[in-house]
Amino acid sequence: MADESIILEEFFAHLRDIGIEPKGDFYPILDGQIHRFAVDDDRGGAKSGAYYVHADGFVNFGAMDFRKHSCMQKGSISRDYRPKYDKKQYEKAIEESRRRQAELQRRKKEAEACSRVQMMKEFTIYDKERRLVISSDLNTGYENHPYLKHKGVADLVQYGMNFRVKKNQTSQNDFSQVGDLLIPLVHVDSAYSPKIEERTRDLQIISGKLNHEGKYEKRFYRNIPKQGCYCELIPIQCRGDNYFSDKVKRIFICEGVATGLSLLALTDFESPVFCAMSYSNLMNITKAWRAKLNNHFHSFFYHVQIIIAADNDYSGVGVKAANEVIEAGYAVDKIIPSEIGQDFNDYYLTTRRA
16 A cells, blocks of 8 residues: 555645645545545535545545536546555555544534633623623712713713723623723614613723823723624713604714714714714714614604714824715715814814813
8 A cells, every 4th residue: 555645645736736725624534435524615514525535556536626526526646656455554544544533523623612611701701791881880980980081071971871880890800890981882783772781782991090001991892893883872862762852863973982972062962973983883883874764763764864973083094984984875974173183072172171
């Protein structure tokens, strides 16, 4: 029998020649039987590939990707390596390849099990944080949070906006620390419910202490803002039985929470403000809300205008994102601060002090 390493080398060379890239760790079984395997483009548990490797006598093999080939693409080992048939060596090679394959499967299942356990641990911790947002002993404290006071918006948070400051540490593995500001984020696909615990999908966590750069650290669950999640700031006078009252004529969509609270003051608390948390999320939130207004609510909401309140960044990314939303037809207009480098929190502080 030919050396096993030579057989594998020539088999993998054959796969490359016919344009197949196996996914992950892959070792063929040399028993001449047809086996399925996952190719590089497969997702989930899909296995679009099939192969056989026959190491008996003149070593031959075949493989195919069902999406590319209509039949097995056959090949054989180079003439220089053609083996003499040895039944014992052949059976030993089959057994060894099966053992190796079984070991790979065992390791894979073990890794998947560990991953699931870790995921459940993280979700359990996150769920504690989510519940802390709505627990009664955290119902106050945001008006004295250093970040909100630094931004000059602590007095603009109204009851029902569900901002909380964490007062107690529940475990060493919490995603937030005592003194952190916890801001619930809902998802655009969530059905309306007056109970915040039924709609909270994520949290923005803002530290109550300055970091080494002299800033208040912001982070999200797993350190990434979820696409489609946003913070809703609905003034008391704008609230109704279904999100807001029929008196609402405009909705503003901006990026950050401090910017959103500043917009409430600048518009005399006459319009809801939704904070998309990043310029890249503006399109998701605006598109979804335009659809809600057009299709899912009472007919008078069809005429509600959506306006993007963009940051006037030096890079111009905020204005660019706003223009893309308007060109797509999801918003009617944009507003931006007059000075480059400002957002509407900067503008609010400037006008308030003037």
